[in-house]
Amino acid sequence: MTAPAHPAPLAVRDLTVAYREAPVLWDINLEFPAGQLCAIVGPNGAGKSTFLKAVLGLMPKASGSIRFFGAPLAQSRRRIGYVPQRTSVDWDFPTDALDVVTMGLYGRLGWIRRPGKRERELAMQALDRVRMTEFAGRQISQLSGGQQQRVFLARALAQDADVYFMDEPFAGVDATTERAILDVMRDLQEQGKTVVVVHHDLDTVREYFDHVTLLNVSLVASGPIETTFSPELLRKTYGGKVAFLRESVAG
Structure with a gap:
């Protein structure tokens, strides 16, 4: 069987993740199309964040094959950007916004070489894309929730990845941050990048x-x-509890 000329940004086969023998994800077969803005939706406890963590190697899987652009994770890390849930981060860690973004370049530098002037410039450019340059020297604990989220988005942007995974980036942020995140997502798509977002x-x-x-x-x-x-498919996903949806869902 001939391999596809342009493998999917992420292809998952038979992925199962279990916690204390109870399945959190069961037999997932899935591909994401290139150059698209992709949402993952489902009820609380559906395994959405678990899915991201499992494919990114941040938690163990019981079984399954995961390929990024046709290659395993170990060969693809530089092509992947990740924005975790803001609530999963220790924001009391003593560092400023610019340092957080610069950390996104360590995969390119390796752990021996320290970031220099060029890396700081790239980090500042990423902060500018999320409208956060004036906060570059601010301690992350002193930023608002929306500002913290934009800093982590800038960190992912600094990696200049080909596929981005974002875990509920819009959760609990202000309207300005939501618009900034959406603008960045659309800009990435215009560059041919793929963006996969857990969305609520x-x-x-x-x-x-x-x-x-x-x-x-x-x-x-x-x-x-x-x-x-x-x-119809939303009712299957949410167990029929979708009466709150607006008519716009139906198109």
Whole structure:
């Protein structure tokens, strides 16, 4: 069987993740299309964040094959950017915004070579893209939640990756930060990058994304917004508890 000429940014086969023998993700088979803004949605406890952590090697999997652009994670790290949930980060760590962003360049430098003037310039450029240059010297503990989120987004941007994974980047942020994040996502797409986002606000899925994956421990569906983000499939995903959705979900 001939390998595809342009392998998917992420292809997952038979992925299962268990916690104390209870499946958190079960037999996931999934590919994300290149150059798309992709949402992962599902109810609380559906395994959305677990999915990101498992494919990125941040937690063990029970079984499954994971390939980035046709290669295993170990060969693909420089092509991957990751924005974790803001609530999972120790914001009391004594460092400033510029240092946090510069840390995103360590994969390119290696751990022996220290970042220099060029790396600081790249980090400042990333902060500028998220409208945070004036806070470069500010301790991260002194930033608002939205500002902290933009710093971590800048850190991922500094990596100049080909595929970006973001774990609920819009959760609990102000309108200015939400718009800044969306602008960056669309800018990355214009550059041909792929962006995969765990997203919680169903009302904005159609506006923000091109592709949606519906997940509830098992994969319910994955495909273009037009065909996949439907009331029927959402009811399957949420167990029928979607009466709160606006008419815009139905298109």
